[in-house]
Amino acid sequence: MHSEPTVEDRAMGTSAPVAASTLGAADHPQRLELNDEVHARPPEPLTTPTRISFLALYTPWSERDAQYRHLAELVRRHDGEPPPANANHYATGLGALRVKWERHTEFTRYKFIAPGCDPRDPFGQPAISLLPADWVARLPGEVLVATNLALLQAGTEELDVGDLAARLFAGNTLIGSRVGGGNGTALTDLRVHPDRFGRVLLLDRRMTRRQAGRMVQRLVEIDAYRILALLALPVARELAPALAGHEQELAAITAALADAGEADEPLLLERLTRLEAAISKRAAENHYRFSAANAYYELVQRRIAELREERIEGIQTFGEFMQRRLAPAMHTCRALAARQEALSTRAARVTQLLSTRVDITRERQNQAVLESMNRRAKLQLRLQETVEGLSVAAVTYYVVGLIGYAAKSLKAADLPVEPDLTTGIAIPLVALLVALGVRRTRRWIARREGDH
Numbered sequence: 001m002h003s004e005p006t007v008e009d010r011a012m013g014t015s016a017p018v019a020a021s022t023l024g025a026a027d028h029p030q031r032l033e034l035n036d037e038v039h040a041r042p043p044e045p046l047t048t049p050t051r052i053s054f055l056a057l058y059t060p061w062s063e064r065d066a067q068y069r070h071l072a073e074l075v076r077r078h079d080g081e082p083p084p085a086n087a088n089h090y091a092t093g094l095g096a097l098r099v100k101w102e103r104h105t106e107f108t109r110y111k112f113i114a115p116g117c118d119p120r121d122p123f124g125q126p127a128i129s130l131l132p133a134d135w136v137a138r139l140p141g142e143v144l145v146a147t148n149l150a151l152l153q154a155g156t157e158e159l160d161v162g163d164l165a166a167r168l169f170a171g172n173t174l175i176g177s178r179v180g181g182g183n184g185t186a187l188t189d190l191r192v193h194p195d196r197f198g199r200v201l202l203l204d205r206r207m208t209r210r211q212a213g214r215m216v217q218r219l220v221e222i223d224a225y226r227i228l229a230l231l232a233l234p235v236a237r238e239l240a241p242a243l244a245g246h247e248q249e250l251a252a253i254t255a256a257l258a259d260a261g262e263a264d265e266p267l268l269l270e271r272l273t274r275l276e277a278a279i280s281k282r283a284a285e286n287h288y289r290f291s292a293a294n295a296y297y298e299l300v301q302r303r304i305a306e307l308r309e310e311r312i313e314g315i316q317t318f319g320e321f322m323q324r325r326l327a328p329a330m331h332t333c334r335a336l337a338a339r340q341e342a343l344s345t346r347a348a349r350v351t352q353l354l355s356t357r358v359d360i361t362r363e364r365q366n367q368a369v370l371e372s373m374n375r376r377a378k379l380q381l382r383l384q385e386t387v388e389g390l391s392v393a394a395v396t397y398y399v400v401g402l403i404g405y406a407a408k409s410l411k412a413a414d415l416p417v418e419p420d421l422t423t424g425i426a427i428p429l430v431a432l433l434v435a436l437g438v439r440r441t442r443r444w445i446a447r448r449e450g451d452h
Helices: 007-011 031-037 061-077 133-137 161-168 209-230 232-258 265-307 318-412 419-451
Strands: 050-058 089-094 097-103 107-115 142-153 175-179 184-188 198-204
Touching: 050 209, 061 089, 061 097, 061 133, 107 209, 142 209, 161 198, 175 318, 184 209, 198 209, 209 232, 209 265, 209 318, 232 265, 232 318, 265 318, 318 419
Parallel strands: 142 198
Antiparallel strands: 050 107, 050 142, 089 097, 097 107, 175 184, 184 198
């Protein structure tokens, strides 16, 4: 049964809603995949009490297949169906244990969820202890984050932070807050304990199952993205002295450039080219790391905002702690990245300036070479004209000599010919004819060269 057309339908000239089957255009090949992307990796609804073990393992691209095979092995041990080989996320139940696996660009994360948790010793039997020990021991990758989280029911008594720190966190200073609008309390020391795991305690006051799942997701992601963001800090520390050396070298080249002569310019250009190549090489090596750090730090800030923190008297909130401890490290990384980019820009500018000077010097040299060639061409032309004059004289001499011999022969044959007079008259005529012949020949050669 069709509904009546709305005001908007009538305004657009339609009489009824369009049925899906009437669509003529085909779906884009990735329509469903893109549409379902916003529903991927949903937080797991959690029931209090629950134990969660979270792992974030650094896995280079070359080890992605090894991570998949290791997960598939665990699932098959429990007679389950492994995910497709190209899957990036997967969740399944393995008996009482629930496993959630996600593959990211440079790390893989696992979340192991087990029901029940001893309130007296919530970290004594973590969820990961329910997995086969040999499988855990062979996990591929390098551990970035390992955290045990305990979701417990909050008691009715006043929260004693000092007692919790002494009993569950080895007496370390705690940070935390009331989260989710006061529906829960999250506490941690952000330390790695002797079992190589960090610890997070989430006390449920009146959270729903889905809200508890979202809070756990945010807490473990804050920890994971914090470490991933800090991967840029050792890079920044290593980069600082190298940048200082490059800056000194650039300053020395720039100072030398002010007083350099033409003979010094090629050497300075070679030094500057090597310096710019070194700067570009370092920038290419750490550009991704610095860009990723900014993205991870933004995620940390976003997840903290999503906690909706309320202060617990006497301890720092997650936001305050990260602002005081994580933010300076991120500012250092950003400052080094900006310094590197500025140095690269300055080096490129000096290179352009020096290249312009070298080009001007070469143009001057080329102009001098052309002027020299022009002078040589003029000298060659004059020499050629001189040679042509001598050639005319030489040819005239030989031709007139032949005429003289011919006249003498005619006189010897008793003909009325005066050899000396004949020779004298022939000189100007022969010279004129030879000169005209040479000139015509030169024009013919010039015309042929012009045709080519």
